[in-house]
Amino acid sequence: MNGTSSTHSSLTLSTFLIAALLLGLLFAQAMTSIPRLSITFDEDVHISTGYSILRTGDLRLVEDHPPLIELWMSWALLLSPDTPDPEKSPAWEQGDRRLFVRNEIWWNQPIDTWVIPSRIPIVWLAMLLGAFLFRWATDWFGPRAGLLALAFFIFDPNILAHGTLATLDLGVTCFIFIAMFGIQRLLRRPSWLNLVTGGVFVGLALGAKVSALIVLPVSVGLMGLWGLNRWRKKLVGRLLIYLGVAFLMLWAVHLFDFGPLPGFSISLPAPTYWNSFLRVGQHISRGDSAYLLGETYVGGRWYYFPIVFALKTPLPAIALIGTGMFTSLLSAWRSPKERLQVLILASLPASYFIMSMTNKINLGYRHILPIVPFLYLFIARLVSRPTQYAMRSTLHVLRITFYALLLWQAIGALRVWPFSLTFFNEIAGGPQSGYRYLADSNVDWGQGLKATRDYLEAHSWPDVKLSSFTFFIRPELYGIKATPLPPLADAPAVLPTRFNPAPGTYVISASTLRGLQLIDREMYNWFWHREPDDVVANAMLVYYVPPRDPAPAWLAQCTAPMAPLSPPVAAEGFGRDDLRLIYFDCAQAWLYPEGGRSPGWYALYRGGETEGAFTRAQRELARLVYEQRAQRDT
Template sequence: VPGIGVPAPAPSHAIPLLRLRRHVADGHPAFLLGENRTHGWWYYFPVAFALKTPLPTQFLLIASVARGVFSSLRRPLEKSGLLMRWGPVVLFPLLYGATTLASPLNIGYRHLLPVLPFLYILAGRAARNTGYGVRIPYFVLRIPYSVFRIPLLLWLALGTLRIAPHYLAYFNELAGGPDNGWRYLADSNTDWGQGYKDLARFQRERGLGIILLSALVPTYDPAIYGVRYEPLTPMWGYTPAVFPSRFNPPPGDYVISATTLDGIPLVDPEMYDWFRKREPDARIAHVLFYYHVPSPDPAPEWVAQCAAPTAPLPPEALAEGFGRDNLRQVEFDCTQAWLYPGGGSTAGWYVLERGSATDAPFARTHLAPARLSYEQKRRGALPPFRIYEWPAGTSVRDSAALGLPEGVSSPMLLDGPLTFLGARALPGESRTGSASFILRSPGRDVLPEQGSLTVETWWQVTAGPITRPLSIMGHLLNGAGDLTGQNDGLGVSPVLWQPGDIIVQRHRFPSPPAGEELWLRTGVYWLDTMERWPVAGIPRTDMLLIPLENPSEED
C-alpha cells in the first residue's frame, strides 16, 4: 500500500480508501444554486434530494413520518412496537444522511441511492391499505385509501413516462422540471453523456454540419453515436483551457452541456456565461443546449469601459475575449459621466466592474437599452465585471426627452467641438412633470436626489480627438446670482473623442433650502486659460442659465 512501509492486509481495499482520502482533501468541483465550489456545502444533498426525488414519494415519506409521530404521541414507543418494527429501517437513512452533511464531495444525487430502498419502505407504509382507510395526522378525518393513493401513483407514473428515456435528467416540479434542473445542480445530476444518440439524430434532422460541442468528458467518443463535432473545452483534443472569444463567440452551431454550462469541470467556471445569458434554440435530451450563433449585422464597432475605479479589462483581455483587435476602445468615469460612442447608433459593448458605482441608478438608466451579455462574479486574474451588449440603431437622444431653450428647436452650437443637446433630470429623481429649459428666462425643473440636487447636461462631439484640456461647467446659483454650489467636470477624456459621440455630464450639488430660487449655469471652458466657449449665433453669450424649480416644504 503506498505510504505504508510494511505489508498490510486487504491492500485492494486500502488503496481506494487512500485515494478517496486524497480526493476529499483536494476537493471536487461542484455546482449548487448558481454557485461553484470545490469543497461543497453541508446542505448540498438535502437540496438534491428535494429537487430530484419525485414529489409523490416525498409526500408519502412526510405522511409516513407524521403518522409515526402521531402514533407515538397516542401510545409510548415501547408499547406501540414502532421502535422495534421501524427502528432498523429509519436508523440507516438517518446515519447515512448525517454523514452526507459533512461530505465535501458534492458530486450528485447518485450518492443518495443507498438510502432510497429504506425510504421507499417508509413511503409504502403511508400508502398501505388498512381496513377502513389511511389515518392522516393533523387531526383530519380519515380519507379513503383510493382517494389518497391513486392520484399520487398516477402523478408518479405520468412523471416517469414524461421523462423517459432520459431518467438521469429528472427534476421534480419544485425545480421546474428537467429543462430547468441545470439552474440548481450539475454533473451526474444532469448530463453524464447519455444524450449523444439524441444529438446525432438532431444533427441529421436539422441538416447541421459539424457542431462545436462542449460536454463533460466521457469515457468514449461521441462520434461513435454519429455526432459530428469539433471539441470545445473540456472535451478531448486541442481545446484551450479557456474558451477563446468567450465574450463574443464566433458564428456557428454550438451545443453546450448543462454540466459545462454550470462550470463543471472548467478552469474558469464562468467561461460559458455568454450562452447562459441566452435561451437555447433547442434542448436535446433536456441537458444538451443548442445555440445557433449568426454573424452580427452590423458588426459591433466599439467597447467602452467604466474606469471607476479602474477599467476591468486590459487591451490583451479585450482582444482575447472579444476575438477582435480592431475595436475602438474608450474609457470613461461612469460615476460622473456617460459616453455613447457614435451617438448610440452603432453596436458595441459596455464593460463595467461589478460594484455599487456601476449598480447606481445613473448607470442603470443609461444601460437600459443594453442587454447583459456576460458576467464574471468571481475574482481571478480579472476583477468581477459585467458586459452589456449595445444594439445598433438606438436613438438615445430622441428617447431622452431633453429640454431645449425656449424658442430653439435644434441643438445649440458652441464655438468649440461640442454642441449642447439639452438637459434633463435623472429619471426617478424628479418630483414633478417634464422639464422645461429656457435661456436667461423663467422656467421650471425639479431635481432632488436624496439630499442632493442632480442635473444631466447632454453634449455631442463635432470634432475630435482634442488634446487641449477642457471642462463642463456646473454652477448652482441662487436668486441673487450668488454661487451656492459648483460641480464642474468632464468624465470622458477629450483625447478619446470622435465626431458623433454623445457625452452626458452629471452635476451634483448639496441640497439647498426648500423654496429658494435656483439657477443652473452651464457651458464649456478651456482649462489652460479658463476661457469660456461662446454660444454660436448669440453675441456676448458664453453660458447657459437654466432655472430650477425648488418647491417650498408646503408645496
C-alpha cells in the same frame, strides 16, 4: 417486534406473479433505455477496472472504491474473443488507471460492444434490490403494502437512471439495503445462520463502495441495543463473529491480497481496500466542483442534498414518504413496542443522509441513492395501517389516493424515459428545466451524445460546435460531425472569443455550461444570459448565434475603479484586434461612442463603492453579455 405479523409464508401465487410482473416492468424500462444512452463519465473507468481484474487477477487499477461492482458488471466481457489483453497496454506497467482506460484499451472497438454488456448486470442488481424491498415490506407490513412499495420503486426515475449505467451507485444501494435486511432478520430471529449470512451481506456492502462503511456503526449499534436485552453475555462474541465474517467477505472481494499500504512499512490483509479508504478520505477533504442554484463552487454545501432531494424526488413519493415518516415517529413516540421497528427503518437512511450533507463532495442525487429503498418502506408502513389514521369510511378514498399517486409517479417516470437521469419534479419545472438548478450526474453525465447525433441529423443547423461533459470521448465515435469546444480533448483550453462567440450552432452540455471540467468556470457565461433555442435529451443545450450585421465597432471601458480588460484580453475575448478602445469615468458621466449610432460593448465593474445610482441606471438599460464573477471556492 410489533407490526410484523405478516410473513412471507402467507403470500399467494397471485401476489408473487404481480411482484414478478412489476420487476419485469422495471427490466423492460431499463433494457429499452440502455441502447439509447451514450457512455457516461465514470463508466469507462469502472468497466475497464473490473475487466482487468477478471482477466489478470491483478488489483493495480483499483483506486477509489472496492471492486465488487466492477467485477460484477464486467464479467460478460470475458465471453467475447475480441476484448483486448490489459497487460499489452503500455499504461498497465505504470498502473495509471486514467491513461490505461482512456487512451489505450478500448478505442479500437465500437463503444457499445463493451458498454452495453456491462450495463445489463446492473439492471439485474436493480431487480434484486426490488425483490428484497418487496420481501422486507411484505414480511413486516403485508402483501398489499409490499406490492405498492415495489410499484413506487420500479417507477422511481432515480432508480431507473442508475440501474441502467455501469457505475457503482445502484450496486452499493442494493448491497446496503440487503445488509440492513440481514440485520433486521437477525434481530427478529437470532440464529447462527442469520448471524453468518448477516455478516456476509455486510461484507458485500463494504466491497461495493467505501461509503458503505456507514453500515458498520449502524448495524453494530442496533445489535448492541437489541442484544443487551436478548444476548447479554454472548453479545461481544456474536459481534466479533459478525464482524469477522464481514471482513472475510471483504477480503475475498479483494482476492485475499496481503501487503503493505503505500507509504507504510506494515503489511495488512486487504491493503487495496485500506488504500481506497485513504484515497476517498483525501477526495472528501479536497472537495470537488459542483453547481447549485446559479453558483459553481468547490467543496460542500450542507443544504445541497436537501435541495437535490426536493427537486429530483417524485412529488407523489415525497408526499407519501413524509406522511409515512410522520406517522411512524408518532407511533414510536406513543408505543415503546414500535420504537425498534422505526429505529431500524430510519437509522441507516438518516445516518447516510447526514454523512452526505457533511462532506465536501456534491456530485448529485446518486450520492444519496442508498436512502431511497428505505424510504419506500415508510410508504409500505403507511399503507399497511390506514385504520390508525382515518375512519373506516374513508379507507376507500385513501386507497384511491394511493393508486392515483402511483399513477402520477408512473407517468412522470415514463415521460422522461429513456433519459431518467434528467428527471426533475414539478417544483423545478420538470426535466427540461433541471439544468437551471443543478448539474453533473443530476442532469448531464454525458448520456446525451447519441440523442445529439440523432437531433443534428434531423435538423439543418449550420456550423455545429460541440462541448460535452465526457471530454474523453471524441464526437466522431458517435457519428457527430462538429467542431470540438472545451473541455473536449481536441479543443483549445479556453473557448475562443468567449465575450463574442463566433456565428454558428453551439451544442453545450448542461454540466460544462456551468463550468464543470473547465479550467475557467465562467467560460460559457455568455450563454448563461440567453435562452437555448432547443434542448436535446434534457441535457444538451442548442444555441444559434447569428451573424452580426453591422458588426460592433467599439469597446468602451469604465475606469472607475479601473478598466476591466487589458487590450490583449479584450482582443482575445472578443476575437477582434480592430475594435476602437475607449475609456471613460462612468461614475461621472456616460459615453455614447459615435453618438450611439453604431453597436459596441461596454465593460465595467458591477457594484462596489464606485457604482452610484447613475452608473447603475445606465448599466441596467444595457443587455448583459458576459459576467466574470468573483471566484469563491468555499
